[in-house]
Amino acid sequence: MKFYSDFAAQRSRQITVDVLAIAFMAAWIWLGVFVHSLVIGLTDFGVQMEQAGAGFRETMTDVGENLGGVPLIGGGIRGPFDNASVAGATLEAAGASQQVAVQNLALGLGLGIAVLPVLAILVLWLVPRLRFARRAATARRLVSAGAGLDLLALRALTTQRLTTLGAIDADPMAAWRRGDEAVMRSLAALELKSSGVRLT
Known part of the structure; x- marks a missing residue:
């Protein structure tokens, strides 16, 4: 843990x-x-x-x-x-x-x-x-599994403040839909930071 x-x-x-x-x-x-x-x-x-x-x-x-x-x-x-x-x-x-x-x-x-x-x-x-x-361990497992980046980015879209999301991209939802790797990594890093996990 x-x-x-x-x-x-x-x-x-x-x-x-x-x-x-x-x-x-x-x-x-x-x-x-x-x-x-x-x-x-x-x-x-x-x-x-x-x-x-x-x-x-x-x-x-x-x-x-x-x-x-x-x-x-x-x-x-x-x-x-x-x-x-x-x-x-x-x-x-x-x-x-x-x-x-x-x-x-x-x-x-x-x-x-x-x-x-x-x-x-x-x-x-x-x-x-x-x-x-428990939350940090779950987040770390998702990241190490590789399939969790998309899920973490989606979670960031639903839990983070709009001003924080707007600083990452003008339309972060559209960027997530089209699979923009840089935006998804930034969103996932934002969600991981609230869990105390650094995205490597």
């Missing part, structure tokens, strides 16, 4: 647009990663909450078990510590849930910031570039 024009000015524009598109995509991806890392830092609070809840739960459970072994009063004293242990477990679960929520938010924001602009750039940049490559 032919990705760049044979003409220096058009090729320079294509290379510039390619570099800018890649730079913009890299910038959006970097921004998505940066936002993800920024938001994911909020999980520290959830980690601390989970650790505090786990520590409190373990302490209350240990105290309850130790006091539960005291004869006569152990069963009555253990109840409040068991309740406190449940509260610690609730705090621990809330910390874990907060971490999951923040991780999901960080992933969603990071992907949203990076993927949507990159997809838009790909649609606006890559699709026309691939269309150009």
